[in-house]
Amino acid sequence: MNYGAGRPGNRVRTRVRVEPQAHGDLERRDGAVADAVVDFVRRLRADRTNRALRLSPLRMAGDDADLCLAQPDPRCMVLVLVTDGGDEMRVLAVRDGTRARDELARLTVEINPVSGAVEVVDQTEAGATVVSLRGRAAPLFASYDDQALLDLGVVRSLLPALREITSDEQFKKLLTHNLPELTRDVLLALREGVSVEDVRRQITDTWRADEEVDPRDWARAARRAVSRAETDDDAVLGALGRSFDAWRLFLHPEQQRLATGDFKGSAKVTGGPGTGKTVVALHRVRHLVERLPPGHSRPVLLTTYNTNLALELTERLRQLGGDELLRRVDVRSVDALALAVVEESRSEVGRPLDDDAAMNLWHTVRYETDLLDYDADFLDAEFKHVVLANRCGTWDAYRRVGRSGRPRISTAQRHEVWQLVQAYRAQLDGTPRRTTYALIADRAAELEQRRMARIEEQARYKEDEQGGRDLVHREAGSGMWLTPRYRHIVVDEAQDLSASHWRMLRAMVRRGPNDIFLAGDAHQRIYGSRVVLGHQGIEIRGRASRRLTLNYRTTRQILGSANRLIEGATFDDLDTGTDSLDGYRSVLTGLAPQFWRAPDRLTEMRAVATLIKERRELHGTAYSAMAVSVPDGAAAQEFANVLLREFAVPVVELGRRGVSSEEDAVRIGTMHRFKGLEFQRVFLTSVGEGQAPHQCIEQYRHTNPDRYRQEEQRARSLVFVAATRARDELVVTWSGRASRFLPPDADRTAHRAADLLGHDGPPSGSSGSAAA
Ligand SMILES: Nc1ncnc2c1ncn2[C@@H]1O[C@H](COP(=O)(O)OP(=O)(O)OP(=O)(O)O)[C@@H](O)[C@H]1O
Numbered sequence: 001m002n003y004g005a006g007r008p009g010n011r012v013r014t015r016v017r018v019e020p021q022a023h024g025d026l027e028r029r030d031g032a033v034a035d036a037v038v039d040f041v042r043r044l045r046a047d048r049t050n051r052a053l054r055l056s057p058l059r060m061a062g063d064d065a066d067l068c069l070a071q072p073d074p075r076c077m078v079l080v081l082v083t084d085g086g087d088e089m090r091v092l093a094v095r096d097g098t099r100a101r102d103e104l105a106r107l108t109v110e111i112n113p114v115s116g117a118v119e120v121v122d123q124t125e126a127g128a129t130v131v132s133l134r135g136r137a138a139p140l141f142a143s144y145d146d147q148a149l150l151d152l153g154v155v156r157s158l159l160p161a162l163r164e165i166t167s168d169e170q171f172k173k174l175l176t177h178n179l180p181e182l183t184r185d186v187l188l189a190l191r192e193g194v195s196v197e198d199v200r201r202q203i204t205d206t207w208r209a210d211e212e213v214d215p216r217d218w219a220r221a222a223r224r225a226v227s228r229a230e231t232d233d234d235a236v237l238g239a240l241g242r243s244f245d246a247w248r249l250f251l252h253p254e255q256q257r258l259a260t261g262d263f264k265g266s267a268k269v270t271g272g273p274g275t276g277k278t279v280v281a282l283h284r285v286r287h288l289v290e291r292l293p294p295g296h297s298r299p300v301l302l303t304t305y306n307t308n309l310a311l312e313l314t315e316r317l318r319q320l321g322g323d324e325l326l327r328r329v330d331v332r333s334v335d336a337l338a339l340a341v342v343e344e345s346r347s348e349v350g351r352p353l354d355d356d357a358a359m360n361l362w363h364t365v366r367y368e369t370d371l372l373d374y375d376a377d378f379l380d381a382e383f384k385h386v387v388l389a390n391r392c393g394t395w396d397a398y399r400r401v402g403r404s405g406r407p408r409i410s411t412a413q414r415h416e417v418w419q420l421v422q423a424y425r426a427q428l429d430g431t432p433r434r435t436t437y438a439l440i441a442d443r444a445a446e447l448e449q450r451r452m453a454r455i456e457e458q459a460r461y462k463e464d465e466q467g468g469r470d471l472v473h474r475e476a477g478s479g480m481w482l483t484p485r486y487r488h489i490v491v492d493e494a495q496d497l498s499a500s501h502w503r504m505l506r507a508m509v510r511r512g513p514n515d516i517f518l519a520g521d522a523h524q525r526i527y528g529s530r531v532v533l534g535h536q537g538i539e540i541r542g543r544a545s546r547r548l549t550l551n552y553r554t555t556r557q558i559l560g561s562a563n564r565l566i567e568g569a570t571f572d573d574l575d576t577g578t579d580s581l582d583g584y585r586s587v588l589t590g591l592a593p594q595f596w597r598a599p600d601r602l603t604e605m606r607a608v609a610t611l612i613k614e615r616r617e618l619h620g621t622a623y624s625a626m627a628v629s630v631p632d633g634a635a636a637q638e639f640a641n642v643l644l645r646e647f648a649v650p651v652v653e654l655g656r657r658g659v660s661s662e663e664d665a666v667r668i669g670t671m672h673r674f675k676g677l678e679f680q681r682v683f684l685t686s687v688g689e690g691q692a693p694h695q696c697i698e699q700y701r702h703t704n705p706d707r708y709r710q711e712e713q714r715a716r717s718l719v720f721v722a723a724t725r726a727r728d729e730l731v732v733t734w735s736g737r738a739s740r741f742l743p744p745d746a747d748r749t750a751h752r753a754a755d756l757l758g759h760d761g762p763p764s765g766s767s768g769s770a771a772a
Contacts, residue, residue: 014048016041016089021120022078024178025094033076033096040072041091048086055080061109065218067092069104079104081118083219090222093120111221112182114153115253116209118221119180121157137166141190148196153182153204162187181252182207185550188585202549202583206254251283252276258546259283266516267544268494268533270573272584273562273724274553277519278676281492282313284517286321288488289328298330299487301508305496305527307333308654309676313492330486334501335437338444341504345447349440350433358436365423371416378707379420382406384438385529387421389499391442405530407700407707438498445503448485452507455482484510493676494520494574496527502536511537522571524721526672526714533575540575549583553678555590558730562723565716565741593723593730595746597738598753604735605639607753608683609647611731612666615681616649623650625680627667629722631691636668639685643668671722682726684719688734692719692741716741 018026018041026034044053055068058079065083072078076096082089095103108121139162141149146159154162158179165171171191175184182203189199214220251259258269258280269280281302288300302317304310310333318326332340342349353361362376374382386406392398395418399411409417428434458481485508491497497505509515516538522530533540551559563584572578596611598604608628615621628643628651630636636653643649643666654669654677667679674682686692693715700708719741723730733753738746 014045014087014089016045016091018091019093019118019120020181021178022091022094028178029076029094029096033094036073036076037078037091037094040070040078044089048089055082058105062216062218065222067109069101077101077104079107079109079120081109081218081222083222088219088222090118092118108157110155110157111213111215111218112153112155112180113213113215114151114204114209115182115207116211116213116221117180117182117207118218119155119183121155121179122177123157123161125177139163140165140167140171141187144190144196149186151204152186152190152196152199153207154186155180155183158183189583192585194583198583206252206257251279252548252550254546254548255280255283260287261543263514263517263544264541265511265513265544266518266533266538266540267514267546268517268540268574269519269546269548270521271548272521272551273524273721274551274586274678275548275584276550276552277521277548278313278316278492280548281490281517281519282317282320285317285329285490286325288490288514289321289325292328292487296327298328300329301337301486301489301505302329302331302492303334303337303489303505304492305333305675307336308673309333309493310336312676334497334505335441338437338441338501338504341444341447342440347443347447348433349435349443350428352435352437352440355437358438361424361427362420365420365427369420369423371420373413374417374420378407379417379424381529382417383421383424384498388438388442389531405710407704407710438500441498441500441504445500445507448504448507451482452484452510455484455510458482484508488514489516491516491518492520493524494518495522495525496520496675497531499531499536502531502533502538506537518574520574522574524675524717524724525571526675526718526721530572531574545573545575549585551584551586553727554586554724555728556586557590557592558723558726559584559586561593561730561732562720564743565720565723590728593726593732595738595742595750596731596733596753596756597747597750598733598735601638601735602642603753603757604685604733605642606646607756608639608685608731608733609643609649610756611683612643612649613647615729621681622664623666624664626683627654627669627674627677627679627681627725628683628685629671629674629725630668631686631694632670635686636670640668671718674722674725678725678727680727681729681731682722684722684730684732686734687719687732687739687742689737689739691734692739 018037022037026037040053043050048055053070055070058067058069061067061081065081068080068082070078070080076094077100078091079093080089081092092109093104093107095101103122106122106124108123110119110121111117112119141162149159149162150156161174165174168191171187175188185203186199189203190196194202255276258267260283261267269277271277285300285302292299302313304313310331314326314331317329317331339352359376359380362379366372366374366376366379386392386401386403387398390397390401392401395415398418398421399414403409428436428439487509489505489509491505505516518533518538554562596604596607598607612623612626612628615626616623628639630639640651640653643651650663650665651668652663652665654667654673693712697708697711697715700711719739723732732742734742738750743749
């Protein structure tokens with residue numbers, strides 16, 4: 001077959017892409033196969049007339065397309081769809097071993113009429129799932145007729161095999177095959193009892209092609225970007241191997257639409273943990289940068305809640321687009337940004353106290369004023385989320401302000417709180433002058449709002465007085481003309497930003513298309529309190545607000561346990577509405593989470609150390625892929641001592657600098673520090689009654705039920721965040737009685753930690769059995 005239009009010796013370049021299913025094939029194979037395929041794609045791209053690559057025809061796919069086979073190296077073969085006279089090629093499937101040719105030849109290839117994607121089904125493989133187990137039970141999907149399944153996007157050629165499936169065991173086996181993603185998503189959701197209408201809305205519609213699909217037009221199908229972030233970058237392609245992070249290349253269509261969409265104003269992506277919100281935010285940044293006019297400035301801001309997450313984002317952005325991309329982006333935590341604004345203004349605000357010192361100051365003020373009925377946590381939150389959020393500068397303003405979502409207090413109590421606030425500010429204004437990050441954000445918001453007002457005024461002047469002409473030299477010359485700080489702002493972990501942060505960000509970019517893009521999840525709110533974006537001038541309407549539902553991180557088993565933690569509670573959608581985790585699911589399956597109960601703390605710590613060592617020795621898991629969550633800094637110290645001194649397990653604390661340490665050491669940190677991160681194995685410790693939630697909230701149970709409910713929800717979210725960091729395995733431990741957040745029978749069904757610590761070493765099965 002000759003697809004080389006050029007004369008011999010002339011290189012003929014071509015567009016070659018690796019389809020998601022072929023990528024799935026590579027992930028299941030030896031790294032050497034991936035290397036060979038990557039090399040083949042690269043050479044094919046450079047010159048398809050290269051004789052050494054030899055595409056051999058298999059059959060016609062349609063009038064305008066051929067299916068060909070090629071052998072990148074003696075170990076493996078690939079199936080390639082060739083269209084446009086050879087200008088466009090898609091690697092559809094990869095097989096290795098002696099039967100590779102036969103296996104590729106029997107694949108069914110079709111265009112999905114819903115998504116327009118080219119999909120591959122191995123009928124023999126799918127059929128084999130059911131043959132041996134065929135029984136008399138009713139088929140699992142009997143209540144959906146063929147047309148209903150096709151309309152939802154299930155690939156037609158799978159229907160015969162699907163009709164034979166009568167048990168969950170067979171269904172699970174079918175899912176182990178490399179099925180088209182849309183089919184897999186739809187079937188999983190139906191099996192989980194999601195209604196046809198909801199499956200259509202939550203899954204099918206997100207895959208639907210933007211145009212009518214002609215299932216015979218192969219050339220069109222091959223050109224259609226269905227589920228990928230396009231790249232022709234050889235360096236990125238070169239990473240296509242076992243260690244390759246799929247997200248860099250392949251986006252789910254819903255993620256893709258958000259990342260590359262054009263929005264009239266601001267846009268928002270929500271979704272449960274692990275649904276790829278951060279991935280979307282990163283691709284969004286790249287998309288925005290690619291559309292910038294050439295220059296050397298950094299007109300795109302990527303910001304997040306804290307410094308270690310900002311470092312993590314910088315690293316991931318570098319992976320996505322290298323230093324070239326980073327050069328146009330300012331990546332900073334919101335507080336670092338606010339501090340820079342305040343410093344630039346040369347306002348005398350004093351030295352910022354860290355969070356612990358700021359909290360201690362509340363303790364001091366309580367004793368000084370002798371108003372001991374209000375604890376430091378409450379006062380700190382009241383100050384940030386009511387006083388600063390609503391800019392209450394006087395008692396009169398505070399007396400009248402709406403405190404929705406905050407624990408109720410009487411007017412007399414408000415007055416006392418106001419006195420405490422005054423005393424707190426007086427302490428900060430003393431000598432030496434000090435401040436807090438909350439106050440810095442408030443000040444930065446004020447400065448930026450003033451700055452933006454001047455920019456708007458100048459713009460009006462430009463239009464009104466000068467008809468928009470003759471200003472370039474004045475702006476450049478006098479230096480008095482200001483420009484907005486950024487063209488686009490992208491925010492991750494949006495649920496934890498305060499009203500002051502939003503006011504500042506709103507004022508850093510002019511209102512207009514694609515001004516602010518934010519990603520967040522109220523289920524994971526552990527710092528802030530609810531902020532209604534609409535009230536901060538950030539309007540998000542209709543299609544500019546989307547929710548992702550497919551979890552890429554966590555197995556279904558872990559997710560099931562984590563979801564149970566937050567069942568029944570209600571959460572906001574970062575705006576005026578409510579959010580839920582409807583349709584939230586994972587396609588990964590694995591071990592059930594393990595539950596271990598200990599009679600006392602030391603036994604618990606020793607059991608955790610034993611389990612960690614066991615995973616290292618039996619499964620070869622690197623220490624750095626494991627993390628232990630603890631309730632507070634003191635517990636982190638205790639755990640670190642036991643792990644290191646008694647068990648010689650290296651540990652590193654998840655400090656402000658996060659996980660950046662190169663050391664092969666187990667990560668230990670409070671649950672707060674787990675935010676936004678992920679680990680292969682997570683040990684969620686101290687989940688006992690009295691610890692999660694902390695027993696100190698009991699004081700509010702009867703005296704202040706609102707506060708009690710809020711503290712409990714916050715504690716729940718915290719455990720939820722920590723649990724959903726686990727990729728492959730979640731181990732939950734406690735001493736004493738199990739927390740109310742755990743299943744009611746946890747104490748009865750959990751493994752006994754004491755059994756682990758006998759002299760004969762750990763009992764068999766502790767590294768893989770399902771418990772509770
Ligand atoms: N399209 C994709 N293909 C493959 N992997 C993906 C994709 N999208 C996300 N992932 C992977 O899923 C995991 C979670 O992604 P990410 O951190 O973006 O989720 P998130 O929604 O921000 O999570 P959280 O809210 O828990 O912080 C990461 O390991 C990421 O690489």
